Amino acid sequence: MPLIRPSSFNLSRRLILGGGAAALVPGLGHAQSALGGAAPAPTDNGPAIAVSGAQNAPIPIAVPVFTDPSGAPSDIGGQMTQVMSDDLGHSGVFRPIDPASFVPNSMANGVPVWANWSILGAQALITGDVADQGGGQLRVEFRLWSITQQKQVQGTAYTTTHANWRRISHIIGDVVYEQMIGEKGYFDSRVAYISDAGPVTSPVRRLAVMDYDGANNQFLTDGSSMALSPQFNPTRQQLAFVSFQNNSPRVYLFDLQSGRQQLVGSFGDLTIGPKFSPDGNTLLMSVSRGGGAAIVQVSPGGGGMTELTDSNSINVTPSFSPDGSQIVFNSDRDGNQQLFIMGAGGGSPKRISFGDGQYAEPAWSPRGDLIAFTRWGSGGFSIGVMQPDGSGERILSTGFLVEGSTFCPNGRVIMFYRQTPSSYGHDSRLVTIGIDGFNERLTDTPTNASDPSWSPLLA
Amino acid sequence: MRRGATVSGTIHVLIVLAAIIALPVPKLDNAADDTVSVDFVGASAPQQANNPGKVAAPANTPTVNAAHLAEKQPKPQPIVAPPPPPPPPPPAPIQQPTLPTPPAPAPPPPPPTETPAVAPTPPPPPPQPPQKTTSTVVQPKLPLPPIPAPPAPAQSPTHQPNLTKNSAAMSQSVLATLEKLRALQKQDQPPTAQYNPDQGGAPNGGGSKNSTSNSRLSGADRGAIGAHVRPCWSIDAEAPGVATFQVHLLVTTDASGTVRAAQVAAQDQGQLGDPIFNAYASRAVDAVMDYRCATLPLPPTMLGQAQTFIFLFTP
Numbered sequence: 070m071p072l073i074r075p076s077s078f079n080l081s082r083r084l085i086l087g088g089g090a091a092a093l094v095p096g097l098g099h100a101q102s103a104l105g106g107a108a109p110a111p112t113d114n115g116p117a118i119a120v121s122g123a124q125n126a127p128i129p130i131a132v133p134v135f136t137d138p139s140g141a142p143s144d145i146g147g148q149m150t151q152v153m154s155d156d157l158g159h160s161g162v163f164r165p166i167d168p169a170s171f172v173p174n175s176m177a178n179g180v181p182v183w184a185n186w187s188i189l190g191a192q193a194l195i196t197g198d199v200a201d202q203g204g205g206q207l208r209v210e211f212r213l214w215s216i217t218q219q220k221q222v223q224g225t226a227y228t229t230t231h232a233n234w235r236r237i238s239h240i241i242g243d244v245v246y247e248q249m250i251g252e253k254g255y256f257d258s259r260v261a262y263i264s265d266a267g268p269v270t271s272p273v274r275r276l277a278v279m280d281y282d283g284a285n286n287q288f289l290t291d292g293s294s295m296a297l298s299p300q301f302n303p304t305r306q307q308l309a310f311v312s313f314q315n316n317s318p319r320v321y322l323f324d325l326q327s328g329r330q331q332l333v334g335s336f337g338d339l340t341i342g343p344k345f346s347p348d349g350n351t352l353l354m355s356v357s358r359g360g361g362a363a364i365v366q367v368s369p370g371g372g373g374m375t376e377l378t379d380s381n382s383i384n385v386t387p388s389f390s391p392d393g394s395q396i397v398f399n400s401d402r403d404g405n406q407q408l409f410i411m412g413a414g415g416g417s418p419k420r421i422s423f424g425d426g427q428y429a430e431p432a433w434s435p436r437g438d439l440i441a442f443t444r445w446g447s448g449g450f451s452i453g454v455m456q457p458d459g460s461g462e463r464i465l466s467t468g469f470l471v472e473g474s475t476f477c478p479n480g481r482v483i484m485f486y487r488q489t490p491s492s493y494g495h496d497s498r499l500v501t502i503g504i505d506g507f508n509e510r511l512t513d514t515p516t517n518a519s520d521p522s523w524s525p526l527l528a
Numbered sequence: 529m530r531r532g533a534t535v536s537g538t539i540h541v542l543i544v545l546a547a548i549i550a551l552p553v554p555k556l557d558n559a560a561d562d563t564v565s566v567d568f569v570g571a572s573a574p575q576q577a578n579n580p581g582k583v584a585a586p587a588n589t590p591t592v593n594a595a596h597l598a599e600k601q602p603k604p605q606p607i608v609a610p611p612p613p614p615p616p617p618p619p620a621p622i623q624q625p626t627l628p629t630p631p632a633p634a635p636p637p638p639p640p641t642e643t644p645a646v647a648p649t650p651p652p653p654p655p656q657p658p659q660k661t662t663s664t665v666v667q668p669k670l671p672l673p674p675i676p677a678p679p680a681p682a683q684s685p686t687h688q689p690n691l692t693k694n695s696a697a698m699s700q701s702v703l704a705t706l707e708k709l710r711a712l713q714k715q716d717q718p719p720t721a722q723y724n725p726d727q728g729g730a731p732n733g734g735g736s737k738n739s740t741s742n743s744r745l746s747g748a749d750r751g752a753i754g755a756h757v758r759p760c761w762s763i764d765a766e767a768p769g770v771a772t773f774q775v776h777l778l779v780t781t782d783a784s785g786t787v788r789a790a791q792v793a794a795q796d797q798g799q800l801g802d803p804i805f806n807a808y809a810s811r812a813v814d815a816v817m818d819y820r821c822a823t824l825p826l827p828p829t830m831l832g833q834a835q836t837f838i839f840l841f842t843p
Binding site: 114115116117118119120121122123124125126128162187188192215217218247249250251252436438481503504505 | 743757817843
């Protein structure tokens with residue numbers, strides 16, 4: 070139940086429930102190699118040569134600096150190369166090779182000198198150039214090469230404005246990701262979050278949005294009213310969020326493309342966390358009823374409210390499955406907070422969390438195979454994932470206070486916020502981590518940050 | 529003088545007035561514009577944000593025009609770089625490289641109007657050094673009717689442009705015989721052999737369409753080869769379904785046992801439409817062609833000629 074009392078709830082909950090210092094919970098299932106036991110397939114000519122025991126290793130990739138078409142250095146080419154390299158490294162499935170190790174003159178007539186790249190262990194190579202076409206237009210050309218197989222995998226040119234150079238870099242990163250991994254990437258995406266500034270006693274909470282990597286930060290509200298619980302529509306660049314004015318929570322929609330805002334409605338003194346359905350046409354939220362809280366479903370226009378749970382207990386933080394058929398939520402109906410799954414139309418919930426401690430804030434992966442959660446107990450707070458049936462639970466990260474999980478568009482990376490006490494109150498940062506529990510990284514924000522929500526791909 | 533000053537002053541005044549009226553007044557930059565304020569005044573009535581354009585999202589971003597680039601044709605670079613390929617031979621005449629004696633250039637086939645060279649009453653052939661001639665101008669011993677020569681420019685697919693190698697058929701000279709043998713042994717044409725796809729084994733004879741050399745490997749051999757490739761075999765363990773994937777590769781080695789080609793075997797090619805399986809299979813190909821692992825520890829008896837093996841890559 071985060072965010073009900075936004076100014077102090079997180080810390081107080083940590084103090085009440087967390088106990089002492091956070092204990093590190095070893096990650097489960099961080100297998101570096103996935104072992105398979107398939108026997109060699111017999112053929113007419115004898116058994117096949119079996120190769121197993123694969124390493125779970127990132128793909129070594131070389132990203133030399135993009136030049137201008139004549140081969141001369143290009144400032145913007147260098148910046149684009151850095152963004153691409155950061156993107157690929159961020160994913161954890163690529164390992165950019167240190168450019169200092171590149172062999173000079175490793176391209177001949179536009180074609181890689183294969184031996185010069187393979188000696189570095191590179192399996193893939195990205196080359197390209199950037200041409201200023203005048204009128205504020207850039208033409209960016211890139212090629213993806215398979216070093217091992219000695220062939221060009223992809224060649225694409227983009228034309229755009231100078232201002233979009235970061236976006237083009239992300240798009241190229243996504244193309245490389247999809248070609249090499251077989252799934253769409255997530256670099257061309259954004260994150261909405263709550264910026265937390267000002268003194269602890271009177272924090273200024275603003276709605277903000279930025280590129281997934283922290284660039285192009287923009288504040289969407291001025292802080293005169295407290296913004297909470299941003300949620301991206303999974304189908305378009307639209308945000309739902311809660312704003313407190315005169316201690317009255319209202320739910321709004323904000324369209325990032327048009328700048329239009331729309332009031333969804335006011336649903337009571339305690340309105341928590343609007344969440345979109347996969348088609349973006351329905352909102353789930355929790356509203357107070359008597360001594361409890363019920364999960365309700367409304368249209369974006371605010372009408373057609375339907376209660377999906379009773380309010381005999383506290384039922385909060387719902388999240389749809391990607392096919393829209395099920396909802397996972399947090400309820401204390403069994404005595405303490407646990408995760409439950411029910412049908413999209415309501416019905417009898419089934420508990421799926423049975424580990425030590427309590428569970429909250431479930432978020433269903435866009436892939437459908439995992440549910441992220443916050444767990445706290447004697448071991449402190451932790452971020453973890455489990456399968457929708459509750460099996461395969463594994464802890465990804467722990468801390469003084471870690472919560473607010475959101476999945477990237479392809480479900481490979483989770484962003485959450487990590488809060489640690491400091492001399493001036495607390496320090497709250499956004500963190501990303503792979504669903505395998507590796508590659509944890511901080512995301513730069515200009516202020517303290519919490520409650521991230523990852524957008525769908527922009528393109 | 530006074531009149532000129534008056535005219536000049538009037539013109540200047542008009543110019544200043546025109547500039548004030550016509551030129552746009554630039555807006556002052558306002559740092560506050562960087563913050564997009566979602567104004568909540570009148571919450572019951574939705575309103576447009578004050579500065580909608582500042583929330584620059586796809587409106588100023590997705591205008592991306594992608595154009596696929598023609599694939600550059602990289603020249604294959606084997607692990608051991610071969611000499612550069614010879615230039616394509618000219619269509620005709622085919623040059624005979626390094627013949628013992630430089631042959632005289634073959635005369636072009638005479639046009640029909642020149643066939644009197646083989647007229648019924650030819651002069652006796654003068655003694656001449658051995659030289660190659662086209663078969664169409666072989667001088668017969670007996671007078672023959674004129675042979676219509678084929679039109680020179682249009683050569684049929686069966687045209688034989690090569691010089692005869694039996695240039696001194698009637699000679700009893702040992703040197704001429706040696707010359708003839710040399711000419712016969714010399715490969716003067718590019719090889720015409722092409723890849724012959726598997727056609728199946730002999731009827732009931734045990735062969736298979738995908739004939740490989742796996743049967744010549746012992747279990748220890750297969751184990752050694754698999755262990756040799758394993759360090760280069762990596763997967764994306766978080767890919768959906770990867771734990772159940774397995775892919776067969778047909779791997780071709782050269783005489784030194786180095787992998788020269790690898791492709792997904794026929795029984796698994798149907799799965800390549802799945803991009804995640806495709807990526808998995810591609811990483812298997814990468815593993816076996818990685819320069820660190822490409823030289824397989826084959827038994828010595830299997831070196832010296834190309835071999836084909838079937839591999840099975842499992843997670």
